[in-house]
Amino acid sequence: QVQLVESGGGLVQAGDSLRLSCTASGRTFGTYVMAWFRQAPGKAREFVAAISWNGGGTYYTDSVKGRFTISRDNAKNTGYLQMSSLKPDDTGVYYCAAKIGVAIFVVRENDYSYWGRGTQVTVSS
Numbered sequence: 001q002v003q004l005v006e007s008g009g010g011l012v013q014a015g016d017s018l019r020l021s022c023t024a025s026g027r028t029f030g031t032y033v034m035a036w037f038r039q040a041p042g043k044a045r046e047f048v049a050a051i052s053w054n055g056g057g058t059y060y061t062d063s064v065k066g067r068f069t070i071s072r073d074n075a076k077n078t079g080y081l082q083m084s085s086l087k088p089d090d091t092g093v094y095y096c097a098a099k100i101g102v103a104i105f106v107v108r109e110n111d112y113s114y115w116g117r118g119t120q121v122t123v124s125s
Contacts, residue, residue: 001021002026002114004096009119016086022079022096026038030054031075032098037109038121040092045108048094049081054124086123091120093118 022034024082035050049060049070058070067086071077079096097112106112 002029002032002098004098004114004116006094006096006116006119008026009121011122012086013085014123014125015090016123017084018073018086018121019083020081020094020096020121022081022116023078024098025079026077030076031100032114033101033104033106034070034072034079035097035099035106035112037068037095037097037112038090038092039095039118040089043092045095045109047109048108050104051079052102052104057104061107083121086121087121088123088125090121091123092121094121118124 003025021091036048037045039045039046051058051070055072056122067084095118096116098114099112
């Protein structure tokens with residue numbers, strides 16, 4: 001079992017940067033694939049990025065490639081999402097998720113077993 005708690009959200013201006021953190025409980029965090037999803041107002045939750053259990057592999061949705069970086073520090077049971085060149089379209093609630101297994105090219109939320117409660121990111125123009 002893994003419990004996830006996101007932090008680091010806030011209100012920023014377009015072009016700014018922000019780093020989200022996802023702190024996990026449980027000694028097995030290092031064995032899970034970790035991902036970030038987001039949900040904009042009135043829209044379905046969508047995949048943003050995923051990282052393999054050891055950080056060696058990453059996968060991003062096209063709209064954030066080159067702007068967002070996912071990483072993790074298993075010694076600290078924490079994952080991160082560094083967001084740069086933020087746009088108003090990046091506004092939404094950002095969720096941390098985790099799943100058992102090694103595949104990182106997994107974008108369906110139903111494939112992730114563990115979820116945080118989310119942190120709000122608002123980007124003003």
